[in-house]
Each structure stands twice: as structure tokens, then as C-alpha cells.
Amino acid sequence: MVHLTRRYWFSASHRLHNPALEAAENTLVYGKCNNPGGHGHNYHVEITVAGPVDARTGMVVDLTELDGLAEREILNRFDQINLNDDQGFASLVPTTENLCVQIYHIVRERWTDLPSARNARLERVRLEETSSNFFEYTGEGD
Amino acid sequence: MVHLTRRYWFSASHRLHNPALEAAENTLVYGKCNNPGGHGHNYHVEITVAGPVDARTGMVVDLTELDGLAEREILNRFDQINLNDDQGFASLVPTTENLCVQIYHIVRERWTDLPSARNARLERVRLEETSSNFFEYTGEGD
Amino acid sequence: MVHLTRRYWFSASHRLHNPALEAAENTLVYGKCNNPGGHGHNYHVEITVAGPVDARTGMVVDLTELDGLAEREILNRFDQINLNDDQGFASLVPTTENLCVQIYHIVRERWTDLPSARNARLERVRLEETSSNFFEYTGEGD
Amino acid sequence: MVHLTRRYWFSASHRLHNPALEAAENTLVYGKCNNPGGHGHNYHVEITVAGPVDARTGMVVDLTELDGLAEREILNRFDQINLNDDQGFASLVPTTENLCVQIYHIVRERWTDLPSARNARLERVRLEETSSNFFEYTGEGD
Amino acid sequence: MVHLTRRYWFSASHRLHNPALEAAENTLVYGKCNNPGGHGHNYHVEITVAGPVDARTGMVVDLTELDGLAEREILNRFDQINLNDDQGFASLVPTTENLCVQIYHIVRERWTDLPSARNARLERVRLEETSSNFFEYTGEGD
Amino acid sequence: MVHLTRRYWFSASHRLHNPALEAAENTLVYGKCNNPGGHGHNYHVEITVAGPVDARTGMVVDLTELDGLAEREILNRFDQINLNDDQGFASLVPTTENLCVQIYHIVRERWTDLPSARNARLERVRLEETSSNFFEYTGEGD
Numbered sequence: 001m002v003h004l005t006r007r008y009w010f011s012a013s014h015r016l017h018n019p020a021l022e023a024a025e026n027t028l029v030y031g032k033c034n035n036p037g038g039h040g041h042n043y044h045v046e047i048t049v050a051g052p053v054d055a056r057t058g059m060v061v062d063l064t065e066l067d068g069l070a071e072r073e074i075l076n077r078f079d080q081i082n083l084n085d086d087q088g089f090a091s092l093v094p095t096t097e098n099l100c101v102q103i104y105h106i107v108r109e110r111w112t113d114l115p116s117a118r119n120a121r122l123e124r125v126r127l128e129e130t131s132s133n134f135f136e137y138t139g140e141g142d
Numbered sequence: 143m144v145h146l147t148r149r150y151w152f153s154a155s156h157r158l159h160n161p162a163l164e165a166a167e168n169t170l171v172y173g174k175c176n177n178p179g180g181h182g183h184n185y186h187v188e189i190t191v192a193g194p195v196d197a198r199t200g201m202v203v204d205l206t207e208l209d210g211l212a213e214r215e216i217l218n219r220f221d222q223i224n225l226n227d228d229q230g231f232a233s234l235v236p237t238t239e240n241l242c243v244q245i246y247h248i249v250r251e252r253w254t255d256l257p258s259a260r261n262a263r264l265e266r267v268r269l270e271e272t273s274s275n276f277f278e279y280t281g282e283g284d
Numbered sequence: 285m286v287h288l289t290r291r292y293w294f295s296a297s298h299r300l301h302n303p304a305l306e307a308a309e310n311t312l313v314y315g316k317c318n319n320p321g322g323h324g325h326n327y328h329v330e331i332t333v334a335g336p337v338d339a340r341t342g343m344v345v346d347l348t349e350l351d352g353l354a355e356r357e358i359l360n361r362f363d364q365i366n367l368n369d370d371q372g373f374a375s376l377v378p379t380t381e382n383l384c385v386q387i388y389h390i391v392r393e394r395w396t397d398l399p400s401a402r403n404a405r406l407e408r409v410r411l412e413e414t415s416s417n418f419f420e421y422t423g424e425g426d
Numbered sequence: 427m428v429h430l431t432r433r434y435w436f437s438a439s440h441r442l443h444n445p446a447l448e449a450a451e452n453t454l455v456y457g458k459c460n461n462p463g464g465h466g467h468n469y470h471v472e473i474t475v476a477g478p479v480d481a482r483t484g485m486v487v488d489l490t491e492l493d494g495l496a497e498r499e500i501l502n503r504f505d506q507i508n509l510n511d512d513q514g515f516a517s518l519v520p521t522t523e524n525l526c527v528q529i530y531h532i533v534r535e536r537w538t539d540l541p542s543a544r545n546a547r548l549e550r551v552r553l554e555e556t557s558s559n560f561f562e563y564t565g566e567g568d
Numbered sequence: 569m570v571h572l573t574r575r576y577w578f579s580a581s582h583r584l585h586n587p588a589l590e591a592a593e594n595t596l597v598y599g600k601c602n603n604p605g606g607h608g609h610n611y612h613v614e615i616t617v618a619g620p621v622d623a624r625t626g627m628v629v630d631l632t633e634l635d636g637l638a639e640r641e642i643l644n645r646f647d648q649i650n651l652n653d654d655q656g657f658a659s660l661v662p663t664t665e666n667l668c669v670q671i672y673h674i675v676r677e678r679w680t681d682l683p684s685a686r687n688a689r690l691e692r693v694r695l696e697e698t699s700s701n702f703f704e705y706t707g708e709g710d
Numbered sequence: 711m712v713h714l715t716r717r718y719w720f721s722a723s724h725r726l727h728n729p730a731l732e733a734a735e736n737t738l739v740y741g742k743c744n745n746p747g748g749h750g751h752n753y754h755v756e757i758t759v760a761g762p763v764d765a766r767t768g769m770v771v772d773l774t775e776l777d778g779l780a781e782r783e784i785l786n787r788f789d790q791i792n793l794n795d796d797q798g799f800a801s802l803v804p805t806t807e808n809l810c811v812q813i814y815h816i817v818r819e820r821w822t823d824l825p826s827a828r829n830a831r832l833e834r835v836r837l838e839e840t841s842s843n844f845f846e847y848t849g850e851g852d
Contacts, residue, residue, distance in 0.1 A: 001563075001564075001566040001567040002523050002526060002527065002561055002562065002563050003561065003562040003563075004523065004559065004560075004561055005559065005560050005561075005562070006558060006559045007557070007558045007559065008558075009272070009273070011181045011182060011183050011272065012181050012182060013155030013179070013180050013181050013182035013224070014182075016342070018340065018341070018342070020340075021340070029340075029341050029346075030341075031348065032221070032222040032223075033222055035222065035223060035224075037155070037223060037224030037226070037227045038155050038180075038182070038224055039153045039154050039155050039182055039221075039222040039223055039224065040153060040154060040155035040156075040180070040181055040182005040183055041153050041182055041183065041184050042183050042184050042272050042273070052567065053521075053523045053524060053527065056444065056446075056447070056455075057444070057455050057456075057519070057521075058442070058444070058518070058519035058520075058521035058523055058524045059521055059523055060523055060561075062455075063559070064457065079174070079181075080174040080175055080177065080181040081174075081177060081179060081181055082155070082177075082179025082180055082181065084179070085179045092342070093341070093342035094342075095337075095341070095342035095343055097286050097288065097337045097342055097343055097344055098337060098342045100286060101286065101337065130151070130153065130184050131151070131184070131291070132290060132291045132292075133288065133289065133290045133291065133347070134288075134289050135286055135287065135288050135289075135344075136286065136287040136289070137285075137286050137287070138285075140285040141285040141336065143847075143848075143850040143851040144807050144810060144811065144845055144846065144847050145845065145846040145847075146807065146843065146844075146845055147843065147844050147845075147846070148842060148843045149841070149842045149843065150842075158626070160624065160625070160626070162624075163624070171624075171625050171630075172625075173632065194851065195805075195807045195808060195811065198728065198730075198731070198739075199728070199739050199740075199803070199805075200726070200728070200802070200803035200804075200805035200807055200808045201805055201807055202807055202845075204739075205843070206741065234626070235625070235626035236626075237621075237625075237626035237627055239570050239572065239621045239626055239627055239628055240621060240626050242570060243570065243621065273575070274574060274575045274576075275572065275573065275574045275575065275631070276572075276573050277570055277571065277572050277573075277628075278570065278571040278573070279569075279570050279571075280569075282569040283569040283620065293840070293841070295749045295750060295751050295840065296749050296750060297723030297747070297748050297749050297750035297792070298750075300484070302482065302483070302484070304482075305482070313482075313483050313488075314483075315490065316789070316790040316791075317790055319790065319791060319792075321723070321791060321792025321794070321795045322723050322748075322750070322792055323721045323722050323723050323750055323789075323790040323791055323792065324721060324722060324723035324724075324748070324749055324750005324751055325721050325750055325751065325752050326751050326752050326840050326841070363742070363749075364742040364743055364745065364749040365742075365745060365747055365749055366723070366745075366747025366748055366749065368747070369747045376484070377483070377484035378484075379479075379483075379484035379485055381428050381430065381479045381484055381485055381486055382479060382484045384428060385428065385479065414719070414721065414752050415433070415719070415752070416432060416433045416434075417430065417431065417432045417433065417489070418430075418431050419428055419429065419430055419431075419486075420428065420429040420431070421427075421428050421429070422427075424427040425427040425478065435698070435699070437607045437608060437609055437698065438607050438608060439581030439605070439606050439607050439608035439650070440608075458647070458648040458649075459648055461648065461649060461650075463581070463649060463650025463652070463653045464581050464606075464608070464650055465579045465580050465581050465608055465647075465648040465649055465650065466579060466580060466581035466582075466606070466607055466608005466609055467579050467608055467609065467610050468609050468610050468698050468699070505600070505607075506600040506601055506603065506607040507600075507603060507605060507607055508581070508603075508605025508606055508607065510605070511605045556577070556579065556610050557577070557610070584768070586766065586767070586768070588766075589766070597766075597767050597772075598767075599774065660768070661767070661768035662768075663763075663767075663768035663769055665712050665714065665763045665768055665769055665770055666763060666768050668712060669712065669763065699717070700716060700717045700718075701714065701715065701716045701717065701773070702714075702715050703712055703713065703714055703715075703770075704712065704713040704715070705711075705712050705713075706711075708711040709711040709762065
């Protein structure tokens with residue numbers, strides 16, 4: 001059982017705002033992150049796969065397959081957009097916590113796009129918002 | 143003559159769009175960066191000061207003074223905003239090239255906020271947009 | 285259940301010396317780190333909080349609260365000091381192992397300073413001494 | 427129970443090729459990594475030791491001992507070589523997964539070279555192949 | 569006049585060996601880097617372009633053009649190969665000094681592939697061999 | 711003419727204090743850095759050598775020679791010490807500006823320890839104090 005982690009990045013913007021809250025409460029909770037124009041980040045995302053090393057290939061998962069999934073489902077969708085415009089955040093505040101959980105679910109739902117990972121599992125998604133904070137989700141509590 | 147460089151960072155969003163161009167031309171020039179919602183970055187800015195080492199203090203410039211200037215003029219202004227909303231980009235596309243030149247001019251105009259740097263000069267502003275590209279301006283051509 | 289990690293840093297010095305040991309034994313155990321003048325490091329500390337994502341805010345913990353706690357209890361206390369002068373090391377050698385455990389206990393004892401984390405828990409403290417070694421404590425064995 | 431992690435690095439080359447497979451299959455599985463001349467990496471390896479903090483020394487393990495083991499058994503053996511020439515890969519494809527597991531086993535077998543770690547255990551080996559992917563092995567499944 | 573720097577990376581192997589020298593001299597000059605199997609690195613290359621900011625686009629050079637040139641001429645050629653097999657090193661030792669100069673010349677010769685850089689010039693190529701050493705060439709002495 | 715830069719690091723402590731100044735003035739100038747116990751840093755030093763690529767070896771300077779000089783003259787002297795105890799700071803405040811200039815002079819004075827660099831010159835010393843500030847000296851004004 002070896003863990004493989006692959007790292008990708010994308011640039012996006014977000015505005016932290018919960019329409020169910022009053023303006024004053026939004027300011028209190030989100031501070032400057034609530035300004036109407038939003039702001040943005042370079043997000044670094046790490047996908048960790050846990051599985052046995054295949055005796056024939058010496059690999060946990062074929063990186064070409066994993067890169068393809070990440071490109072199609074994560075980077076094409078989130079790179080160079082405003083997260084508030086994404087369907088996943090139609091009724092969810094696009095905090096990095098919520099984005100991390102979303103990316104985990106996206107990868108898990110597309111797991112069969114990775115034929116070489118049929119004996120492996122998605123272990124964790126880690127999402128860096130800045131060089132000073134990051135988030136991790138392992139599916140615990142789903 | 144010693145060069146001192148100090149590093150700061152802020153998060154902002156921008157949309158690359160030149161209103162003087164047709165929609166098709168904007169798409170051609172800026173690609174996905176032209177999407178109406180914009181996207182964002184963690185910008186890392188480095189300010190380089192060149193000057194003699196003060197014999198009394200052993201310093202090129204008092205870092206408390208430099209940090210104060212950066213806080214008041216750069217971080218308070220650009221952190222957690224949409225650059226397109228900033229007055230400096232009212233008639234200028236907020237590319238990182240243009241932002242780098244703007245920051246250089248802001249620092250140079252506020253140089254007298256740094257009494258300890260009276261024998262020193264602003265050497266360069268360096269602005270990282272992502273971990274894969276950065277921009278530098280030394281005032282050449284001003 | 286999402287893990288949030290926040291990163292801070294401070295600069296401090298230490299001398300590794302156990303007064304209960306003979307001089308020769310101190311030299312044997314600590315080598316050059318035992319020299320009377322000490323030496324120092326830029327310490328990077330990461331605090332990991334584990335908890336549910338709050339449905340109202342989309343957050344695990346309010347970062348303003350966490351930053352306040354870190355500022356008051358960790359940075360104000362340990363930044364730009366000699367660790368051997370700190371009360372916590374009056375009878376304890378200030379190795380980075382011991383400092384890591386101390387910081388964990390300080391944060392846990394002040395947990396109620398984080399009202400937004402009432403459903404969350406301190407998961408881990410990670411302390412980097414140099415770019416080549418770091419330490420982690422999760423409270424195991426307390 | 428504190429975790430200590432120490433980081434080392436070495437430069438090596440490898441060619442991904444399984445002699446039990448046909449040429450076309452090797453190309454399919456390994457792509458450009460199967461080219462006869464091979465290619466190479468700067469590998470960064472992290473060794474994590476878990477153990478109690480020794481009351482006398484304030485340490486989990488004596489770093490001089492750990493560095494000696496790493497130098498003798500890992501760096502002397504793998505630095506500046508072609509991994510395909512190493513005896514450990516005589517009948518094993520030198521993927522980074524396999525190299526990670528090998529390094530774990532080498533360190534565990536030489537554990538008695540670390541007298542100061544007699545109450546500690548090898549927790550994990552982490553091996554970075556590039557800044558975009560890394561592997562971890564904890565002995566699970568041995 | 570703004571400087572734009574773009575960063576790319578590739579993995580390659582090399583053996584340092586000058587066929588014009590005796591075996592003993594090769595060993596003396598190159599040490600372990602002369603071993604017949606070679607070794608390898610993750611090379612990070614930075615291309616710096618100096619030019620005016622285009623008033624219409626706000627850019628020094630179109631990054632899509634620059635990325636295309638780098639992909640076609642540098643990455644396709646050097647990524648995942650043994651540098652000793654490259655035609656550029658048929659009669660030249662593939663030290664990183666020589667590779668840095670070669671990459672500079674390749675980019676300069678293909679400069680017309682960058683229509684948006686017609687008012688700009690290649691300023692510098694910087695090539696990192698490891699996290700501890702790098703090389704720079706500005707064309708001085710050509 | 712190629713520039714080669716090699717990176718080293720050491721850990722040291724310092725107290726910023728000018729005995730020629732009053733206590734109040736020392737506090738004003740140096741703030742918390744003036745506390746009697748001092749504090750410390752992991753210093754990263756980069757030595758840049760400029761020279762032609764030797765036609766026989768393909769190198770600017772033999773790294774074994776440069777590493778030897780750095781080990782003997784810089785690391786043995788400054789690693790794991792209190793800079794205030796060093797003879798070079800007997801009558802000089804050990805700011806990182808002053809340390810940077812000192813290291814430049816040490817390397818230049820020992821240049822003949824580098825026979826392979828007889829056609830090359832010391833271009834620059836760069837010294838990082840923290841991940842947020844660094845200093846550079848090129849001998850300008852000597």
C-alpha cells in the first residue's frame with residue numbers, strides 16, 4: 001500500500017458572501033473578503049491515491065490517466081474563472097473549505113476514469129489557498 | 143552599496159479586458175482571462191532598495207518604515223480587491239505588467255515616507271503572478 | 285470533517301544544554317549546538333484544526349480568531365527571543381521537540397479563545413526548524 | 427509521542443522498462459519514460475521517526491546518527507547513479523513507487539544503527555520525484 | 569521597459585565525460601558524475617524577456633506564444649531524455665553551463681516565432697540544476 | 711560569460727545592539743531585536759561566480775573547490791554560533807547587511823583557493839535572513 005500524491009494548480013476568484021445573511025453579518029463574518037468585487041488566489045490542489053504497487057508496471061496509478069481526469073474535471077472547470085459563477089456554488093459559499101470538499105467529490109465520482117486505479121482508492125484532497133493556509137478532506141463524515 | 147529586498151503578498155482578482163477592442167479581439171488577446179467574472183492570484187511583491195549601509199545602525203533602510211509604507215500604500219489598497227475596481231486601472235488593463243509599473247511608481251512617490259532611506263534609492267519592483275511567471279520594473283524608460 | 289492548517293513563523297535562538305549533565309556529556313549529546321552563545325532559526329509553525337464545515341459560514345474556524353490566538357500566545361511570546369530565557373524552558377532543554385509539544389499545549393489550553401471552533405478540535409502542531417527537519421505533535425501520549 | 431522528519435536529496439536517472447513486457451506494451455505503459463537513454467530527477471527523501479521525547483536529551487532521535495545512516499545507506503548508494511544499475515532493481519522496474527518502498531526497507535533493516543532510537547520506530551518514508559508528485563510508504567501491507 | 573520571466577521544467581539525465589580526456593582525468597574532473605550510467609535532474613528553466621508594455625494589450629509578450637516556443641523547442645527536445653543522446657551534445661560535454669548556453673541560443677534563433685515580442689529582446693536564460701545551484705546566460709561574449 | 715550560483719545555509723543567532731548608542735536609542739533603532747538574549751535565523755547564502763565556460767571541462771568553476779571554500783571559511787565559522795561572538799563583529803553590529811558584506815570579502819580574499827576560477831570573478835553574495843527579506847552585495851563601493 002503506497003500513497004501517490006499529484007499536484008496541480010489553477011487561478012480563480014471568489015467573493016465570500018452568504019445571501020441568507022444580512023449585510024452587516026456578512027461583513028462581520030467575511031470582512032474584506034465580502035467586498036462585492038471579490039478577490040482571488042492561485043489554488044494548489046493535491047490528489048492523493050492509496051493503493052498497491054502493480055507488479056507489472058511498478059505503479060499505483062497511471063499518471064496520464066490521473067492528469068487527464070484532473071484536466072477535464074478540475075482545471076477546465078475551475079481555472080481562470082470566478083468561483084461564484086460555478087454551478088457547484090449556486091447555493092453554497094465558495095470558501096476554500098467548500099471547494100476542497102467539492103473537488104474530493106468530483107474526483108471520487110469520476111474514479112472509473114482511472115482504469116489503472118481499480119485496486120486503489122482516493123485517499124485525500126488537499127487544497128492550498130495561499131502559502132499560509134491549506135485545507136484537507138478525506139471523505140470522513142460523508 | 144548593498145541591495146535590500148523585502149517581500150510582501152496580497153490576493154486580488156482581475157479581468158483582462160480592453161474596452162477599446164472588439165469582443166472578438168479581446169478573446170483573441172486574452173483568451174480565458176477575458177471571461178466576464180475574472181479570476182485571481184496570490185501576488186508576491188518584492189521591493190528592492192539600494193543604498194549604503196548606515197554606519198550607526200548597520201542598516202540600508204529601517205524595515206519598520208518600509209513595512210509601514212508597503213502596508214499603507216500597497217497592501218491596504220490592493221489586498222482582497224478586484225483590481226478592475228481600482229482607480230489606477232480606470233483606463234488601463236490590469237495586467238501584471240501594468241500593476242508592477244504602478245507599484246513601482248507608488249513606492250517612488252512615497253519615498254520620503256522612509257527617512258532612513260534618504261541616501262538610498264528604489265532599485266526595482268518584482269511582482270510574481272504565479273509560481274511560473276513574474277515581472278520586474280526598474281524605472282527604465284520612465 | 286475538514287482539516288484546516290494555518291502557517292506562522294518566528295525567529296528565535298536557543299542553546300542546547302542540560303544542566304543535569306556533565307560538560308563532556310553535553311558536548312557529546314549536542315555537539316556544536318551546545319556552544320555557550322547558542323545559535324538560532326526561523327521557525328515555521330503550522331496549526332491544524334479538524335472540524336465540520338459550518339453551514340452558515342462555510343468555514344471550519346474563523347481565521348481572524350485563530351490568527352489572534354497565534355499572535356497573542358505564540359508569536360508575541362517566542363518571536364525574536366532566546367528560548368532559553370522563556371519560562372517554559374526554565375527546567376527543560378529548548379529542543380525543537382520540546383518547543384513543538386509546548387506550542388501544542390498552549391494552543392489547546394487557549395482553545396476557548398476560538399468561539400467559532402467550538403465543534404472543532406486541535407489536530408496537530410507541526411514545527412519546522414530548518415528546511416531539512418520538522419517535528420509534529422498530535423497530543424498522543426498526553 | 428513526537429514525529430521527527432528529516433529531509434535529504436540525491437540525483438539519479440532511471441529508465442522505466444519491464445523486460446517481461448513486449449516493446450509496444452512498454453511504450454504504452456511508460457511512454458517517453460521508456461526511451462533507452464532514460465532520464466533523471468532530483469529526488470527528495472523524507473524519513474519520519476515516531477517516538478517519545480527522551481527526558482535527558484529532549485530529542486526523539488540523535489540527528490547525527492540518522493544522518494549517518496542516511497549517508498551510508500541511501501545517499502552513497504543512490505546519489506549520482508543510474509537506478510537501473512542498482513542491485514535492488516535487478517528484477518524490479520525502478521519506478522519511484524518501488525524506490526520508495528526499497529528505501530523504507532533499507533532504513534528499517536538498519537534501525538539498530540540508531541541506538542538513540544531504541545524506543546522509536548520508523549513511521550514513514552516520503553519520496554518526491556518532482557515538485558508535482560511524491561510517494562509515501564508506511565510499511566502497511568509488508 | 570519591463571522584464572517578464574516565465575518558468576518551465578523538464579527531467580533529463582546526463583553523464584559528464586569528455587572523450588578527449590583520459591579516464592583518470594575524467595574521474596578527477598567529474599568525480600561520481602563521470603560514472604558510465606549517468607544520473608539526472610529536474611531542470612527548471614526561466615526565460616526572461618525585456619521589452620516595453622504594449623499599450624493595446626498591456627503585455628510585454630503574449631504568453632501563449634512564449635509557451636508554444638518553449639514547448640516545441642525546449643521541452644519536446646529535452647524532457648525525459650538522456651542529454652548525451654541529443655545532437656547538441658554530440659561534441660560537447662552536457663554540463664548545465666553548456667545546456668544553459670544552448671537553450672539561450674535556441675530561443676534566440678526562434679525569436680520570430682514570437683510576433684508579439686517584435687519590440688522586445690531575450691534578456692536571459694536561467695537554468696536550475698538542483699535547489700542548490702543554477703546558471704545564467706545573457707548572451708554576453710557571443 | 712556564464713553566471714554560476716551556489717546556495718548554502720547555516721543557523722546563527724545575533725543581537726542587534728550598538729554599544730556607541732544609548733539604551734533608549736538602541737531600543738528605538740532595533741526594537742525587539744535589541745533584547746539582551748538575541749534571536750536567530752536560518753541564513754541562506756548564495757555565491758555567484760561569473761566566468762567563461764572552460765572548453766575542456768564545460769564548467770565555470772569546479773564545484774568541489776567552491777564547496778570546500780564555503781565549508782572552510784563560511785560554514786565552519788558562522789554555522790551554529792552567536793554572530794556577536796565572532797571576531798568580525800567585535801566592533802560592528804551583526805546586521806545581515808554587515809554579514810553579507812563580510813562574507814563577500816571573505817570569499818574574495820580566498821579566491822586563489824579556487825584554481826579552476828582563475829579566469830572568473832566573484833560577482834555577488836546574496837544572503838537571505840528570512841523568507842521575507844534578503845540582501846545582496848557586489849563589491850560596489852569597496
